[in-house]
Amino acid sequence: MTQIPPQFWSGPVVAAALAECDLPTVLEKVRRAHGWTQGQLAEAVGYSQSWVSKVLRGRQPLTVDQVREISIQIGVPLHCSDSEPEGMTIRRSAETSARPWR
Structure with missing residues (x-):
């Protein structure tokens, strides 16, 4: 798989999506x-x-585990804050605490 250039992650749309855990x-x-x-x-x-x-x-x-798994598989750096943006949903995983993911 081709690596995405580092500047991709700091582009306005992607950076906003990462900040919002989208x-x-x-x-x-x-x-x-x-x-x-x-x-x-x-x-x-x-x-x-x-x-x-x-x-x-x-x-x-998505569960937290799915987000972590997918992120590792495709190299997505997650810089999500601990705050919970409005309008986000997540299924709870038995072994992990819930975090909001769209």
Whole structure:
């Protein structure tokens, strides 16, 4: 997999999405930066294309574990604050505390 240049992460849209813990926006920007289809993004993160589509449309909540796993797999640096931005949802994982993710 090609590395995304470091300046990608500090671009206004991506930096704002990282600050707001908006993983769907980050994933969409990563997908476009690589020139991937949703299917290729799904392969990179280890989920189905339909699951990725639901995440990108905000219809699939994510657990903290999923966010960590996906971030590691595609090299997403997460700089999320401990505050809870409004309008975010997450499924609770039994072994981790809940954090808000879109």
